[in-house]
Amino acid sequence: MRADLEEVFRTAYPRVVAVAARVLGDRHEAEDVAQEVFLTxxxxxxxxxxxxxxxxxxxxHTALNHLRSGRRRARREEDVRPETVSPDVADAVVTNDERRRVRQALRRLPRKQAVALVLRHSGLSYAEVAxxxxxxxxxxxxxVRRAESALRKELNHASPE
Amino acid sequence: MRHPSDGTLRRLLDEPDGVADTDRDHVAACPACRSAMAGAERDAASAAASLSFEIGKVDDADVEAAWHRLSAAVPASPAGQPIRSGFRTTISRPLVAALAAVTLLAGATAAAATDWFQVFRADKVAPITVDPAELVQLPDLSAYGTVVIEQAPRVRQVTGAAAAKQVTGLAVPEVAALPHGVTGDPAYYAGDQAVAVFTFSTAKARQTAQAAGKPLPPPPAGLEGTKFRLTAGPGLAQVWREARGAPAMLVGRAAAPKAYSSGIPFETARDYLLALPGIPEAVAGQLRRFSADGTTLPLIVRSAEQTSSTADVNGAPALVLSSRDGAFSGVFWVRDGLINAVAGSLGTDEVLDVARTLGQGR
Incomplete structure (x- = not known):
């Protein structure tokens, strides 16, 4: 294991979790991705x-790969969806639904576009993304422009009536 | 003057200083570009909203806990801790090829990550058909059909021998005497059974063969559509470390990899797949480990890096591998459908001594 791992980990961990969370919409899952990434x-x-x-x-990349095994996750979300909902819970359901649509859209984008989009919106500069x-x-x-345009189209396309 | 590209307009939103003065001046005076930029701004704002996710504060305690978790996982991958030159290569290859659980613990994750890493570094961003993290110990046959991972092995460190036994249902082998230089108490690891279902597709296999510039040999009758269920593990391992944390010795036991077929015999399919043009050696090596009865011990020896010999462990034929520089040795044998291994930064005599005096465990 490389000698600078701990130093790099302590500096970069919050940022790595944040990048993965943007893709996954789930902190817990993002933390799992961060573990995988730092191990590699x-x-x-x-x-x-x-x-x-x-x-x-x-x-x-790893978070986008995790989206591929999203069926189980979708099922989990279905499982927790309440039948009778209070207003707060209804908001949460709407938010979950939006996140699900965003994830589906990200999954459909060409990989390079999806990664560039996530990195840019995670605060990396153009030079860093490049x-x-x-x-x-x-x-x-x-x-990034193509990715944003494609994302909008995907989300419009996937919007409920 | 030519209009700046969409990409330039997009950058103008984020990093105006990164855009040439001539482009900035053009946009300021050009209604068409200003309109295009407004569209870009809307899309950017919409994407920012879609991708916003408030994870809450990741504070020092969170980082500490995460580091602790990572530190605990690192010993599960001794492949990543080379203490002598050649150790990493040695342990991550033959062990992976040989042992379900031990490699779950010792090298498979590293191997999968390495494959992924190479894909990434080569900037080949094509979708990876099977999540490499879940591919532990199962050959990636996605170029020849569909692979559905039903169960990932979830290897983890456990508190002790009793916990390892509870997770795997396997007795934990007991080491009678530690070789010179190996001291202290071992860490225990356990992994669940990994399960994948592979369905052969002639069309995919043809595509793969064509990519290798060869025609596809005719598949055996009944292969198309036959489902093969591949299982590996469960397994457990005990790992002793040296002072600096690198693995000194590993004793492992795992249920042998097995293949079940819903149609033609697995061996027929396996031999056909192994004969296909362009099958990657890593995949072939993994595939050879699987058999219908789970009693064979096929090991792939990289002759440039290792030497192999046969030995006897209390009546069971065993294979001994050692690195050419003598830094690493391992002995592997099968008894009662279980693969056993003793390996480490040891000589062949030392690993054989440990193997032959190993208690069968409780």
């Missing part, structure tokens, strides 16, 4: 200077 990082030879970018991309995805800074804007 610990075995890697990623240069220390690239660690944050690498971890954020890895968190986005370095992490091996894009030119100029094409980051194009990729």
């Amino acid at each position: 990082f610990g075995r890697s030879a990623v240069p220390a200077g690239e660690a944050i970018g690498w971890l954020c991309v890895a968190a986005a 370095a992490a995805l091996d894009l030119s800074p100029g094409s980051v804007g194009t990729t």
Whole structure:
């Protein structure tokens, strides 16, 4: 395991959880993803200077992979959906429904667009997204723009009547 | 002047300083670009709202707890803790190929992560058909059909021998005497049975063969659509560590990998798959571990890195592997449908001594 793992972990953990949570809409699941990502990082030879970018991309990829096994998760959400709901619970159900639609939309986006979108909205600069995805800074804007447009279309398409 | 691209307009929203002055001036004076930028702004705001998720504060205590969890998981992957050169390669390959549970504990997660890592580093962002984290110990046959992971092994450290037994239903082998240099109490790990169902698809296999530039050999009758259920584990392991935390010795036991078929015999399918052009060696190696009766012990030896020999462990034929630099040895044998292993930074005599004096456990 690399010697700087603990130092990098303590610095970057909150950020990595935040990236995964944006994809998954679930802190607990995001924490699981962070564990996976840091384990892989610990075995890697990623240069220390690239660690944050690498971890954020890895968190986005891993979280998107987790969406693929989303059937169980959807079932869990179905299970907890109450039949008779109070207003507060109704809000929560609506929010859950929105999150589910966002996740479905993210799953359908081309992977590079989805990752660029998540990273940009997690606060990475264009230069950081470019370095992490091996894009030119100029094409980051194009990729993010396409992703946002596609996300809107997906969400409109998936909107309930 | 040409209108700036959509990407430039998008960046103008976030990082105006990153956009050339000429583009900024153009947009300021161009109604079409301002309109396009307003559209980009709406989409960006909508995406920001969709992707916002308040996780609450991740405070020092959370980080501490998470670090503690990670630290506990790290010993479950000794492959990641090379203490001598060659150890990582050695332990992460033959052990993975050999043992269900032990590799669940010792190397499979690392192997899966490594595969994933390579995919990522190569920036091949194509969807991964099976979540690598769930692929522990089961061959990725997705290029030849569909693979449904029914149960992931969920390997974890447990409190002791009794807990390991409770999780796996297996007796925990008892080490009579520790080799020189191995001291202290072991950590115990347990993993559930991993289960996947593979269904062969001629169309997919043809595609894969074509990608390798070869025609697909005709599949045996009945292969198409036959479901094969592959199981590995449960398993347990005891791991002794050296002062710096690297594994010194590992003693493991696992239910042997098995394959069940709903149609033609698994061996027929396996031999056909193994003969296909372009099947990755890693997948072939994993596939060879599976048999219908779960009693074979096929080990893949990387001749460049390891030597192998046979031995006898109290009447059971055993395979001994050692790294060419002598840094690592392991002995593997099957008894009563269970694969057993003793391995570590030890000599072959030492691992055999431990194996031959191992109590069958309670």
